[in-house]
Amino acid sequence: MQIEYMREFLAVADEGSVSAAASKLHIAQPVLSKHIRAMEEALHVQLFLRSPKGLTMTPRGKQAYHTFREIVGKYDDILCLFQSENNVLCGQLRMGILTMGFDSYIAPVAERFNQRYPNIALSYATENPLAIIEGVIDGSLDIGFLGQTRFDDRGQIAYRCIGQDELHAVVPKGGAIAERGYITPADAAEATLVCLKTKETTDVLNDLVVSAGFRPRRIVEVDEVEVSSSSVVSLNGFFVIPDFMCSVFKASRNVDIVEFDTPLYLPVYFAYRKTVRNQFVSLFLDSIPFDEEQRRLDGAGCADE
Template structure:
């Protein structure tokens, strides 16, 4: 076995399917299947099982997966140290981030990039996901983090995490409006009686909220449409209405006692974060390194509790990558 086979195997297990791994790795699906068959023949045992829920490892496959991840992590760490010492990795990498992601990811990512790749110029561009996707299509950015999956000619995405959404409002309450009930979580029926400030129709977050409520035939009381997360928080702070945003987007205000929040739904109301990239144009080593570093930073933020989210199985493809809100 070689490193390439280990990378392919790890990606297949993490993605949960050959087709998803093929997209993430930018490798033809039949080639992945052939590599697994060759590995199984070499080891004399089955490594993977196909189930209705996706790919699962056999006991032998789990041993290989755990050890392969450790080997690959050590190899990548060694390679980064050597490349950083040699100072060979250079160039500009442009990454597009929605505002709610940028406020938690940008600084840690920039600091790590400066430490590991001092000759790489990282350019962070912030906008709503729809604009970011257009930038990716137009080749104005190299990597994108988005709230919607993308699978179209020239652009692919893969899931990395699911972040929780919450209802939040001013700690002092809103004049003339009953405070939401004090429960472990609010139902969609509870939301129907609450005046809300949300992005306008067509915005990714608004679409997600509308779809969730439409399942129960619930109508929202939207009093203001605002297409800016910062402005939404300002309006809430002034007591105009409540709103729904990722927990991380209002964590600082909640900690400071300005806002209070309520969980929504059981299971929790959440949305998925994707990394998207354009797969039909050349990808430089610097771009691939920054994308890998972005995934690592995301994982560390979640595991440390700084990002209230759940890592998605398959969040670490082994080759190039970089999708709406």
């Protein structure tokens, strides 16, 4: 069985989605699906249970996951050993990422990095912001992608601001705000702000919105992004999202995405240990296209910390 098929299986298992894994691996979704089916046929087992909510590993799939992870790790180790003897730069860079934002911010840098250093493997783990920070601190992750810097990081984390993401409001379809195409402070004063219970992210977004004069009548917290649309509709409220989350709501039949009458922006960052453990972190940061970075930072008030 090809080692790349094993890598693809691990990516699908980590993401719980063929489409998300295909995006990260930069291959077509049908091709990836074909490879996964070929693995199942070769092993004569079902590796994933498929449902509208995504993929989950079967017991045999979990067993395969741990075995393939070990095999791929040992393969990479021996590959690096032989290549280092020939002065070829090789190794691994582990990144913690949010579910959204890969295509806009990470993929362009990853592609440039892979072109420069084809023997340095990039691996991704989809985590929440706190888990990303903890992973960078404890060394299980080398770098993280985040939409904020307000963490109890014990002074160990440096943040590289890489751009700005415009904020939008998710509102009930067919209402006055949706028809107009933008939300005003007066609209917000009469509406309910729906927020995620992820306190760190919620606090940042709320502060940005409130400081711009959008003070909602009340705030209601929900557990999952998937619940936010129905809550927005039932409460006649609004939900604040950065640009890289728009794809989650664009296909909805119940809500629309509108602008703020005064543009608001959320800075986004790469986070890494001030005492860098992995020498490849600086190489990855150096792969950020200068022109693209300047375009995104222009006018955002975005500064490194």
